Amino acid sequence: MNPTKKSSWRADKLASLGSSIFAEVNEWKQEALAAGRSIIDLSIGSPDRGPALDIREVLGQEALKEDNYTYPGTTGSVEFREQSAAWMKYRFGVQINPDNEILSLMGSQDGLSHLAQAICNPGDVAIVPNPGYPIYTGALAIAGVTPWYLPLREEHGFVPQLDLIPDEIWAKATFILLSFPGNPIAVKADAAFFEKLIHLAKKWDVLIVHDLAYSEMGFDGYRPMSILQIPEAIDIAVEFHSFSKSFNMAGCRIGFLTGNADVVRSLRDFKSNIDFGIFKPIQKAAVHALREAMSSTGEERGVASLYEHRRDLLIASLAEAGWVVPKPEATMFLWARLPEAFHDATWSSRRFARELLLDTGVAVIPGDAFGSEGEGYVRIALVQEESDLKAAAKRIGDFIRAKTVDLS
Structure with missing residues (x-):
């Protein structure tokens, strides 16, 4: 050699x-x-x-249609984006523009693993939780971004202590990534926490990335909230959603990013160079899942x-x-x-x-x-x-x- x-x-x-x-x-x-x-x-x-039988039936029926085997397109079908926006309005009361504020993903991990490459330059800094889902830091390593770890500790109920983040880190950071409820720890955030987070992010011009993969898995009457419910959050935040846990569609690999249009566009432009989007029948099945979730029986079908x-x-x-x-x-x-x-x-x-x-x-x-x-x-x-x-x-x-x- x-x-x-x-x-x-x-x-x-x-x-x-x-x-x-x-x-x-x-x-x-x-x-x-x-x-x-x-x-x-x-x-x-x-x-x-x-997933529920009717979701599987839609997937099977759509898979038999010959015209569903062309390239689906990176952004997601118009129907998928419009239905996702309708679900955001139904579930969280949030008005989303399906044309430029939603991007389909091959599961939320697809977006989490690529976002730093789309919005950061090598040497940038990002704030991530510790403990946290492994892709949070793995994605930074791929992108050449330096992590700053925000500790989640039992004495604080595992709630991130935003006051522990030094000003010099806020000044350097491109984004802060948090998850409520999270993995591995099901931390709960309320509107007051999100308001404080948004205030700090706007002060320091730091993007908030909220991973809401477990939005439909709240217990004892708790229903996780979207950060986009906070007024003007969309100016400074994006949010990941997943069908894997909410609808038992983990193997289908489908989710979406929603929020700030500039960030959505950056990730869309990045992904347009590396994939051609999600198989159309899977998008159809996801649309059906959202519609059923918004029906009168939706709550009975929940996980x-x-x-x-x-x-x-x-x-x-x-x-x-x-x-x-x-x-x-x-x-x-x-x-x-x-x-x-x-x-x-x-x-x-x-x-x-x-x-x-x-x-x-x-x-x-x-x-x-x-x-x-x-x-x-x-x-x-x-x-x-x-x-x-x-x-x-x-x-x-x-x-x-x-x-x-x-x-x-």
């Missing part, structure tokens, strides 16, 4: 993409299977049920009640097993501090998750996969039926009791 060239074809930036924990957990699963364990997978946040019930069942079962976990107010995840017996230097989140899986077959994600502030916690996904959740809680209880004896 030419000594002046690199020894491998791999970009240096890949080392900065964040944790490979999901691949690592898959390796642990194989070890557990080889040891004879049956797996109860509470690791990946992928819905275990499909929130399913996950609220699973949340209550698993938390009660874990409490019986000796592990008290706080109730999240939204999403499909529990964010759980390690049981008290494991609060010493020898037990990391990763060690706990690995040994739990190898010993019991129950898979969870260690909190440090979401950032340094996640150490000492694990994320548990509510993505199995009730019988499996009960079985998982029993196995976890047996594990905690056995390790507690070993540690005493």
Whole structure:
């Protein structure tokens, strides 16, 4: 090999993409299977049920039409954008221009992974939460943007403390990315928080990027709000929406960005160079899903009640097993501090998750996969039926009791 060239074809930036924990957990699963364990997978946040039958029927019918196999176009069909705008008005009372304030996406992660490349230059700064969904920082690494981590800590109820952001960071930042309710932590924001955030963002000319992938997964009467509900927020904010969790359409890969027209246009222009949009039948199915959500039976079809019930069942079962976990107010995840017996230097989140899986077959994600502030916690996904959740809680209880004896 030419000594002046690199020894491998791999970009240096890949080392900065964040944790490979999901691949690592898959390796642990194989070890557990080889040891004879049956797996109860509470690791990946992928819905275990499909979309409603009528959504699937629309998808199937549209897939049979020959004229749906041309390039669909990057911006999304007029029908999809108009229906998405109508849903924003119905759900949040927000008036959106479908011509220039909505962009279709191959899932919200598509937009999250590309936005920094569309609106930032290498060397720019972006403010992101810690812990946070891994693509938040992974996208910055790809774009050559420097992250500034805003800690989410238990003593503040995991609510971002905006006053902790130094003026020099506000002055440098291109955007701040937050999520309410979030992943891995279901933090709830109210209008007062959004108003303060918007005031600071306008003062420092910093774009707000709000990830609202879990808008339809609020519990106990809580309905997550859009930042665009705040007057004049559209001047300084954009928001991501997803069909993956709201309609169990994760494999369809569809969502949208809405908000500030200049930002929407920047992402549209970027994506027009790298893809040709979303398969037309999927857009048709998404339009149908939104229409049904706006019908009189829409609330009955929602996913929130399913996950609220699973949340209550698993938390009660874990409490019986000796592990008290706080109730999240939204999403499909529990964010759980390690049981008290494991609060010493020898037990990391990763060690706990690995040994739990190898010993019991129950898979969870260690909190440090979401950032340094996640150490000492694990994320548990509510993505199995009730019988499996009960079985998982029993196995976890047996594990905690056995390790507690070993540690005493």
